[in-house]
Amino acid sequence: MNPLRHSLRVFAAETLKQHRRLFGQPLVVFSMLVWPVLQLATTYYTLRPVATASRAAENWPLAADPDRLLAFLATGTLAYAFFFSLVQSAWHLSFERTTGTLELLFLSPAGRLTLMIANGAGALLQNAWLLTCFTVAALTGFGTLSVSAWWMYGIVLLALLIPAVAWGAFLNSLLVFSRDSAFLYTILDEPLWFVSGVRLPHFALPAAVQVVGAVFPLTGSLLAVRGALLEHRTASELAPTLLGLGALSALLLVAAALILRVGEARARRTGALSLV
Amino acid sequence: MTMTTAIEVRGLRKDFPVREKGILGPRTLKRAVDGLDLDIPRGRVTGLLGLNGAGKTTTIKILATLLRPSAGTVRIDGLDAVADARAVRRRINLIAGGERMVYTRMTGRENLWYFGQLYDVPKADLRRRTGELLDLVGLSGAADTMVERYSRGMTQRLAIARGLVNRPDYLLLDEPTLGLDAPIARDLRRVVADLAAHDGTGVLLTSHYLAEVEELCGHVYVISAGRHLAQGSPAELKAATGSHRTVRLTVTDPTERTRAAADAFGATRETLPDGGELITLRHPGDMAGPLTAAVFEAGGSIGGLEIAEASLEDAILTLAERGEAGLAGPGSGRPDATTIRPGAATAPPEAATAPPEAATVPPGAGTAPSEAAAAGVKGGTP
Ligand SMILES: Nc1ncnc2c1ncn2[C@@H]1O[C@H](COP(=O)(O)OP(=O)(O)OP(=O)(O)O)[C@@H](O)[C@H]1O
Numbered sequence: 001m002n003p004l005r006h007s008l009r010v011f012a013a014e015t016l017k018q019h020r021r022l023f024g025q026p027l028v029v030f031s032m033l034v035w036p037v038l039q040l041a042t043t044y045y046t047l048r049p050v051a052t053a054s055r056a057a058e059n060w061p062l063a064a065d066p067d068r069l070l071a072f073l074a075t076g077t078l079a080y081a082f083f084f085s086l087v088q089s090a091w092h093l094s095f096e097r098t099t100g101t102l103e104l105l106f107l108s109p110a111g112r113l114t115l116m117i118a119n120g121a122g123a124l125l126q127n128a129w130l131l132t133c134f135t136v137a138a139l140t141g142f143g144t145l146s147v148s149a150w151w152m153y154g155i156v157l158l159a160l161l162i163p164a165v166a167w168g169a170f171l172n173s174l175l176v177f178s179r180d181s182a183f184l185y186t187i188l189d190e191p192l193w194f195v196s197g198v199r200l201p202h203f204a205l206p207a208a209v210q211v212v213g214a215v216f217p218l219t220g221s222l223l224a225v226r227g228a229l230l231e232h233r234t235a236s237e238l239a240p241t242l243l244g245l246g247a248l249s250a251l252l253l254v255a256a257a258l259i260l261r262v263g264e265a266r267a268r269r270t271g272a273l274s275l276v
Numbered sequence: 277m278t279m280t281t282a283i284e285v286r287g288l289r290k291d292f293p294v295r296e297k298g299i300l301g302p303r304t305l306k307r308a309v310d311g312l313d314l315d316i317p318r319g320r321v322t323g324l325l326g327l328n329g330a331g332k333t334t335t336i337k338i339l340a341t342l343l344r345p346s347a348g349t350v351r352i353d354g355l356d357a358v359a360d361a362r363a364v365r366r367r368i369n370l371i372a373g374g375e376r377m378v379y380t381r382m383t384g385r386e387n388l389w390y391f392g393q394l395y396d397v398p399k400a401d402l403r404r405r406t407g408e409l410l411d412l413v414g415l416s417g418a419a420d421t422m423v424e425r426y427s428r429g430m431t432q433r434l435a436i437a438r439g440l441v442n443r444p445d446y447l448l449l450d451e452p453t454l455g456l457d458a459p460i461a462r463d464l465r466r467v468v469a470d471l472a473a474h475d476g477t478g479v480l481l482t483s484h485y486l487a488e489v490e491e492l493c494g495h496v497y498v499i500s501a502g503r504h505l506a507q508g509s510p511a512e513l514k515a516a517t518g519s520h521r522t523v524r525l526t527v528t529d530p531t532e533r534t535r536a537a538a539d540a541f542g543a544t545r546e547t548l549p550d551g552g553e554l555i556t557l558r559h560p561g562d563m564a565g566p567l568t569a570a571v572f573e574a575g576g577s578i579g580g581l582e583i584a585e586a587s588l589e590d591a592i593l594t595l596a597e598r599g600e601a602g603l604a605g606p607g608s609g610r611p612d613a614t615t616i617r618p619g620a621a622t623a624p625p626e627a628a629t630a631p632p633e634a635a636t637v638p639p640g641a642g643t644a645p646s647e648a649a650a651a652g653v654k655g656g657t658p
Pocket residue numbers: 270271272292293294306307308326327328329330331332333334335
């Protein structure tokens with residue numbers, strides 16, 4: 001009984017499960033690559049005429065250059081794809097209540113938080129790699145990248161992966177014990193896109209929206225990713241953002257662990273695997 | 277408490293909080309299990325019977341750590357089901373029938389691998405075990421087919437293999453053959469009997485197919501409304517309730533004399549369309565011989581004879597009816613729980629059918645045959 005080995009085995013198991021779910025249908029390439037790229041194109045051609053107008057450039061200099069605007073939106077799409085793939089996998093996990101397999105997960109001796117993290121990470125790794133490669137290749141090709149050091153790519157990856165995994169574990173824990181997963185799905189699609197500054201720079205959003213956006217790790221991830229890739233920021237310049245992201249990730253994981261504790265205790269009392 | 281190799285349930289109670297009329301309604305408690313004592317030793321199939329809503333599934337889920345008892349203790353080989361839940365989960369498994377309990381987007385083999393990983397089954401063991409289990413449930417040929425293309429019976433068989441992937445010391449079966457074809461159900465019964473007899477697995481089985489319970493179980497607990505009603509081997513339970521054999525005798529040329537002979541036994545008579553008569557006699561003893569002889573001596577010609585054995589089903593129904601009547605009455609406390617014999621937990625399967633030392637409760641009112649009293653099952657509320 002080696003807890004670390006057991007956790008790794010749960011990771012492997014969940015990764016296979018997610019692989020079968022994601023690659024079970026032939027349209028997967030569509031949802032993984034074509035769909036985000038289409039969305040990116042739509043946004044770009046909608047925004048370009050407005051953003052490149054002379055008055056707009058005064059407030060948002062980056063937008064004056066169409067290539068940099070495209071890079072800005074592409075990083076937004078990439079980061080959004082990371083986080084949204086976790087909303088999707090949490091949604092699927094909540095369906096395991098109906099198929100009876102959720103109870104089997106809780107019947108097993110596998111660690112609950114491990115399961116929730118592994119489930120999200122398994123989906124994330126397989127969902128986002130294609131788009132990541134594509135985005136990096138495209139940005140390099142356009143020559144719009146402005147990176148202070150090669151290892152900033154590593155920081156970018158971590159700034160995306162760690163908060164996303166924590167976010168996934170949090171969502172999974174919440175949805176596993178909630179009957180209203182449809183509701184959560186609705187509030188986390190378009191609104192997430194909006195408040196996190198996927199299509200517009202964070203500073204352009206109303207103050208209230210900025211506050212709401214700060215709750216979502218996607219916001220911080222975007223700031224870090226764009227800072228590192230497009231604005232030539234160094235690690236020390238990004239340190240406050242990165243620290244904030246780290247704190248938020250830790251908070252999400254603690255919240256996930258708490259929800260799991262309370263949720264499972266409640267489920268064992270009432271017989272319903274549900275918080276509501 | 278001493279360490280034993282059995283599941284020991286003492287004074288188990290489960291109250292579900294329920295809200296009447298929506299989430300804002302007043303909260304009340306629904307008592308699903310009320311003071312149960314059970315012993316589920318290794319190497320035996322123990323039955324848990326009762327009508328719908330008796331509390332069987334609730335009990336099984338408590339043993340599986342999926343529910344927390346409101347009161348009482350559950351010890352599994354000395355481990356507490358609440359305090360040591362995680363250790364307990366490694367030693368048990370649960371198979372429930374009638375539901376899709378595997379992943380349809382994975383193959384059969386992948387499903388077993390997946391759950392083996394969750395149970396941290398050692399790698400080499402897992403590969404071997406996966407093969408063995410697929411063989412055992414007859415899915416070797418479909419091992420690498422996606423479960424979504426399995427038939428219902430195949431899916432159910434895979435769910436059974438899933439329940440064995442961690443080599444559980446104790447297997448909890450909640451209506452495992454629900455919705456299965458007769459041949460598949462028969463195969464499952466063979467697997468379960470083998471597990472208990474050869475691997476020494478302790479099995480707890482609930483089923484609505486009482487023939488299945490009769491075939492497999494060395495010891496049966498009967499519960500009603502969450503309370504203990506009776507226990508014993510299937511034979512003891514039948515004897516205790518004075519379950520009747522049914523004799524059906526067809527007389528082709530009924531006369532006054534044959535009718536009188538039949539009436540002397542207290543049998544019922546029914547005229548058949550062809551002018552013959554069907555004599556039906558329900559009796560705890562074996563009355564086929566005497567009845568036939570009497571009718572024959574009265575000059576009747578016998579057109580047919582049919583004997584239906586007493587079934588456990590009759591016994592359970594009788595017990596449940598009695599239980600409900602008894603439980604409704606005042607002062608009908610929990611029946612005496614001292615029927616658990618010392619050492620029963622470790623006794624070999626045959627020992628389960630041995631009569632308990634003494635009968636405390638006379639079986640069925642009036643109709644009880646004397647041999648039932650000798651068999652001495654302690655029934656529920658008199
Ligand atoms: N989660 C729950 N919340 C409230 N009441 C419950 C819950 N689960 C079960 N009950 C109640 O507890 C009682 C026992 O239910 P249980 O499912 O254990 O019965 P059972 O013996 O398995 O019945 P069946 O033969 O129909 O499967 C029933 O009255 C049921 O309505």
